[in-house]
Structures are given as C-alpha cells and as structure tokens.
Amino acid sequence: MTVEANDALAEQVREALRLVIDPELGYNIVDLGLIYFVGIADGGVANIVMTTTTKGCPATNYLKEGARDGAWSVSGIEFVDVALTYEPPWTPEMMTDEAKEHLGIRGGGGW
Amino acid sequence: MVGASLSRWSMSYFAVALLALIVAEGLMTAGFGFPVAPIHAPETLALVHLIAIGWLSLLMLGALFQFVPVLVARPLYSDWLPLPTLALLLAGLTALLAGFLQLAGVISVPHSCFPAASILLGAGFSLALWNLGRTLWAARPLPVPARFVTVGLAGIAATALLGIIFALTLGGVISNPALLAIASQGVPVHAIAGLGGWLTFTAMGVSYRLLAMFMLAPELDGTSTRAAFCLGTAALTLLILGGVGAIWMDGNLDFVLIAAATLGLACAALYWKDMIHLYRARKRRVIELNSRMAGFALASLASAVVLTLILALLGVLPRHGGAIAFITAFGWLSGLALAMLYKIIAFMTWLECYGPVLGKRPTPRVQDLVTERVAFPWFLVYFIAVWSGTVALLCDQATLFRVCAGAMLLATVGLCIQFVRTRFLDNVPVPARFPEGVRRPRLLLSLTQPR
Incomplete structure (x- = not known):
C-alpha cells in the first residue's frame, strides 16, 4: 500500500474512533486528545497509542477495547494493536478547541 | 490490565448503607435517642452505631472497594471477599444494635448479644482491612491520597479494637482491670478515632483524587497536602496511643484529647485550603451537581471546625458535643x-x-x-x-x-x-437507553458483560 493510502486509512480510523467517548467528559477520545498516535502498517495493521485522563481510571479497559473495536470497523483494517501509555501524561491542553469549548475549559487548558 | 475494574458488590454496600440512613433518620424523627434521650443512653448508642457502621462505614467500604484500585492504579486484591465482609458486618451490626436495645429494655433476649457482635464485627472489619490493605501494600510507594486512606484504615482498626473491648465488657466477658479501665474511660478515644480518624481522614484522601478528576483540576501533592497528611496522622497516633497510655498510667486524658484535637483541626484547615485551591484551579467552568454539593459538605466541615473552636473558647464544648x-x-x-x-x-x-x-x-x-x-x-x-x-x-x-x-x-x-x-x-432518553447488547442493570449487583 502507498504512503498516501495508509494515511487515508489512518484518517478513517481516527474518524471511527470518534464513536468512542470518555464517559466522564462525554466527548470523543480523539478530540479530547487521548489518541496519541494512529499508524497503519502493511497488511491493514492499525497501531494505536492512547492514554486516559487519569491513571487507574475504571473505564481504561473499556476505552482500550472500544478503540480496538472502533478501528476494526474500518474497511481495510485486518488487525488492531492498542497500546496504553501515560508518557506524556494527558492534560486538558491536548484537547481540540471544540472539545475545550464543549467542556467550558478556561485558558489554554494546561495545569 | 492497567488500573481498576468494576467493583461487583459496591452497589450492595450502597443500598444497605442508604437503608440504614433512612432508618436512622426515621428514628431521629420519631424522637428515638439523643436529644430526647441522654447522649450516653443505650437508645442513643444504638442510633449512633446504626449511623456510624450501618450508614457511613458500609458506604465508605463500598466506595473504597471501587476507588482504592483507582487511587493506586492496581486491581483490588480480592473481588469476592467484599460479599462475606458485608454479611459479617451486617450480622455484627444487628447483634450490636440488639445488645443496645437489650440494655435499653426494648427487647428481651436470654443471652447478651455483645460477645457475638464483637466477634462478627471484628471478623468483618478484619476481612475489609485485609483486602484493602493487601491492595495498598502491593502498590507501594503510595500516592498521597492513598496514604490518607491507609491511615484511615489504621483508624478503623483502632476504633474496632476499642469497640470490641467495650462490647466484651458490656457482655460480661472481660474482667482484666486494664481493659476495664479502657472500657470505662475510652469512649471519647473510640468516637473521635471513628469519626475523625477512619471516616474523615479516609474521606479526605478519596476527595483529593475524585474532586480533581471530576472538575479537571490538577492533583495536589504539595507542601500543604503533605502537611495536612502529617498533622492528621500525628493527631490520630496521639489520640490512640496517647489516649490509651493516659488511661493506663492514670494520666490526663483531657490533655491528650485537646492536643490531638489541635493537630486535627490544623489538618482540617489545611485540607480546606487545598479544597478551595482545587475548586479555584479547576478547568471545568461549569461543574456538575456532585461537585457543587461536595462544596456544601466542605462548608459543613468548616462550620464544624469553627463551631468547635468557638464552643471551646466559651468553655461549653462538652455540653455541645x-x-x-x-x-x-x-x-x-x-x-x-x-x-x-x-x-x-x-x-x-x-x-x-x-x-x-x-x-x-x-x-x-x-x-x-x-x-x-x-x-x-x-x-x-x-x-x-x-x-x-x-x-x-x-x-x-x-x-x-x-x-x-x-x-x-x-x-x-x-x-x-x-x-x-x-x-x-x-x-x-429512550432511543439511546438500550442500544443492542445493553441490558437493564440489577439494582444490587454489578455485572460485567461478556464482550
């Protein structure tokens, strides 16, 4: 697959991940900045690196598996690997402007 | 798995605890116990223990089984132990209440219920401590909120131990003079260790983390938070060790209580300052009802502290305990x-x-x-x-x-x-309520569905 095709597929995966919401904040995990990386390898392998708003969150496994199922729903994706990381730790600054607006976040969103 | 999962039995704890609260409020409305009866009357003691164990302790344990794993980002040591723990605590509470009602002459049972209450409650709290303690032990070094909870758990251990001594004394089992001395003079230590050490200190620890999570505020780990922890720990240590020591060595228990209360009030003041900072530094401008109502609870804590100081200065604190x-x-x-x-x-x-x-x-x-x-x-x-x-x-x-x-x-x-x-x-809303694969949940039990 070409680089362009992989990029297009990665964008489709990111779009599919918008179906997954953080239950507490009530907004999708992509615009909340919880998805750190989406990459597509040959053979339709999606590699996702994500985090949660707080370490130890009881929703962690559901979010991780939700991301896996969301990515799997994209045509052309054969395998999904979701890795969880807390480096760097998430801050509200990582949200898109729309997400900040939705949540009424003050200032830049940094701690 | 990173972190926590769903606590299966916490909903059962919450339901039983709320039922105890409703019964207790019903009894207060009906004029049962203080202030209609004297503060040391058996009816009042039954009411106090229904609130302290039936409502507050069961609720706190149900919450801890869910949130200690969140605080330390590790799973609970045992997911099934909370059920026998609940059964033992409920049976123990029933026996304890029956014991007080026996003393009050409300019910008549041939044998004292206090020995059974002490065994059952002791076993129930021990199981809870074992489960939560093993979870915390495996997660060392602990973050500050989890340290608060750990000291709170030490508080329940001490409170329960003193309670067992009282119950065995009331049941006529104990004749040791040292233990009888504790039973006759140690009630303030027992009460303050329970309300201040176990319940308040644990609530402080959990709220540091939960309020930061819910309001999108930075987690506090600074000098003020650590000082609050040290002062509170010192207050509890002084209260329990100093209190028991003063009773055994015929010392001045009032002096120990005042010294511990001073440390405790300083801890509460620092905690309150931290909470104000948390609310001010929050990123969510519009906060949800739970966080707003937690503010009312914090105002009540501040009122309790101020009221204690004013009544102490006026010299009428014992009358308004x-x-x-x-x-x-x-x-x-x-x-x-x-x-x-x-x-x-x-x-x-x-x-x-x-x-x-x-x-x-x-x-x-x-x-x-x-x-x-x-x-x-x-x-x-x-x-x-x-x-x-x-x-x-x-x-x-x-x-x-x-x-x-x-x-x-x-x-x-x-x-x-x-x-x-x-x-x-x-x-x-109905269209979104039951998407395919979602079932109506059970009231008392949390189930994790197969994926």
Whole structure:
C-alpha cells in the first residue's frame, strides 16, 4: 500500500474512533486528545497509542477495547494493536478547541 | 490490565448503607435517642452505631472497594471477599444494635448479644482491612491520597479494637482491670478515632483524587497536602496511643484529647485550603451537581471546625458535643457521601451497561444518566435541614430537631429515588437507553458483560 493510502486509512480510523467517548467528559477520545498516535502498517495493521485522563481510571479497559473495536470497523483494517501509555501524561491542553469549548475549559487548558 | 475494574458488590454496600440512613433518620424523627434521650443512653448508642457502621462505614467500604484500585492504579486484591465482609458486618451490626436495645429494655433476649457482635464485627472489619490493605501494600510507594486512606484504615482498626473491648465488657466477658479501665474511660478515644480518624481522614484522601478528576483540576501533592497528611496522622497516633497510655498510667486524658484535637483541626484547615485551591484551579467552568454539593459538605466541615473552636473558647464544648458530632456526621460526612454517590452510581452503572459497547455503537454520557434539576432541590432540603438541626441541638430544641430530621428523611428518600432511577437508566432518553447488547442493570449487583 502507498504512503498516501495508509494515511487515508489512518484518517478513517481516527474518524471511527470518534464513536468512542470518555464517559466522564462525554466527548470523543480523539478530540479530547487521548489518541496519541494512529499508524497503519502493511497488511491493514492499525497501531494505536492512547492514554486516559487519569491513571487507574475504571473505564481504561473499556476505552482500550472500544478503540480496538472502533478501528476494526474500518474497511481495510485486518488487525488492531492498542497500546496504553501515560508518557506524556494527558492534560486538558491536548484537547481540540471544540472539545475545550464543549467542556467550558478556561485558558489554554494546561495545569 | 492497567488500573481498576468494576467493583461487583459496591452497589450492595450502597443500598444497605442508604437503608440504614433512612432508618436512622426515621428514628431521629420519631424522637428515638439523643436529644430526647441522654447522649450516653443505650437508645442513643444504638442510633449512633446504626449511623456510624450501618450508614457511613458500609458506604465508605463500598466506595473504597471501587476507588482504592483507582487511587493506586492496581486491581483490588480480592473481588469476592467484599460479599462475606458485608454479611459479617451486617450480622455484627444487628447483634450490636440488639445488645443496645437489650440494655435499653426494648427487647428481651436470654443471652447478651455483645460477645457475638464483637466477634462478627471484628471478623468483618478484619476481612475489609485485609483486602484493602493487601491492595495498598502491593502498590507501594503510595500516592498521597492513598496514604490518607491507609491511615484511615489504621483508624478503623483502632476504633474496632476499642469497640470490641467495650462490647466484651458490656457482655460480661472481660474482667482484666486494664481493659476495664479502657472500657470505662475510652469512649471519647473510640468516637473521635471513628469519626475523625477512619471516616474523615479516609474521606479526605478519596476527595483529593475524585474532586480533581471530576472538575479537571490538577492533583495536589504539595507542601500543604503533605502537611495536612502529617498533622492528621500525628493527631490520630496521639489520640490512640496517647489516649490509651493516659488511661493506663492514670494520666490526663483531657490533655491528650485537646492536643490531638489541635493537630486535627490544623489538618482540617489545611485540607480546606487545598479544597478551595482545587475548586479555584479547576478547568471545568461549569461543574456538575456532585461537585457543587461536595462544596456544601466542605462548608459543613468548616462550620464544624469553627463551631468547635468557638464552643471551646466559651468553655461549653462538652455540653455541645452532640451538635458537633451531628454536623460532622450529617453535614460533612453524609453530605459528601450523598454528593459522591450521586456521581459514583451513575459512573458505575455507565461502565457496566455502556462500557462493553464502546466503539461498536453510540453511547450516552455518564451525565445523561442523571437529572440534576430534580436532584438539586433534595440536596438543598437535606443541607438546610442538617444546618437547622445543628442550631436546634445547640439551642436544646428537641422538637425542632425532630422536624429537621424529618426534612432530612424526606430529602434522603427523594435522593434515593433519583439513585434508583439512575441505576435503572430511567433518565436516559429512550432511543439511546438500550442500544443492542445493553441490558437493564440489577439494582444490587454489578455485572460485567461478556464482550
């Protein structure tokens, strides 16, 4: 697959991940900045690196598996690997402007 | 797995605890126990233990089984131990209440119920401590909120141990002079260790983390937080070791209590300062009802501290100990508990029902499981009733106090109806309520669905 095709597929995966919401904040995990990386390898392998708003969150496994199922729903994706990381730790600054607006976040969103 | 999962039995703890609260408020409304009866009367002691163990301790344990794993980002040591723990604590509480009612002459049973109560409650609290203690031990070094909880657990160990000595003495089992001395003089140590050490210190630890999470505020780990922890730990250590030492060595117990209270009040002041900072530094401009109502509970804690200082300066603190205990138990601890339950029930129910279909189907938000405009008036009635009830106690107005207790009962029932509606997803708009693969949850038991 070409680089362009992989990029297009990665964008489709990111779009599919918008179906997954953080239950507490009530907004999708992509615009909340919880998805750190989406990459597509040959053979339709999606590699996702994500985090949660707080370490130890009881929703962690559901979010991780939700991301896996969301990515799997994209045509052309054969395998999904979701890795969880807390480096760097998430801050509200990582949200898109729309997400900040939705949540009424003050200032830049940094701690 | 990183971190925590859903606690299976916490909903059962919450339901039993709320039932105990409703019964206790009903008894207060009916004029059972203090202030109609003396503060040391068996009826009052039955009421106090129904609130302290049946309501506050069961609620706290149910919350800890869910949130200690969140605090330390590790799973609970045992997911099945909470059930026998609950059964033992309930049986022990029933025996303890029966023992007090025997003393009051309300019921007549051939044998004292106190020895059975001490064994059952001792076993129940030991199981809880073992489960939570092993979870915390495996997660060292602990973050500051988890350290608060650890010291709080030491507080329940000490409180329960003293309680067992009292119960065995009342049951006629103990004849050792040293233990009899503790039984006759150690009630203030037992009461303050329970209310201040176990319940307040643990609530402080949990609130540091939960309020930061819910309001998107930075987690506090600075000098002030660490100083609050050290002062509180020192207060509890002095209270228990110094208190027992003073009793055994015929020392001045009042001096120990005053010294411990001074440290404890300084801890509460620092904690309050931290909470103000947390609210001011929050990123969410519009905060949810649970966080707003937690603010009312924090105001009650501040009122309890200020009231204690004023009454102590006026030299009338011992006479108004009941009012201080009341605003601490109902304004601060119960207020915070009801506020947090409002969120916790919604959050746990969401995880159970909608977590498994994340990424497969659109899901509602946690906030869609509650209706804040309906719950808010009940919270308002509850807090106004508690604050009025405190004034009634200070003014020795027993009838007015019963009216306030009735209003608290009404508000609690109103909130419980909201909790049940949340649990059964009744507030979620119908089209989004049951997407494919989602079932109506059970009231008392959390199930994780196969994926």
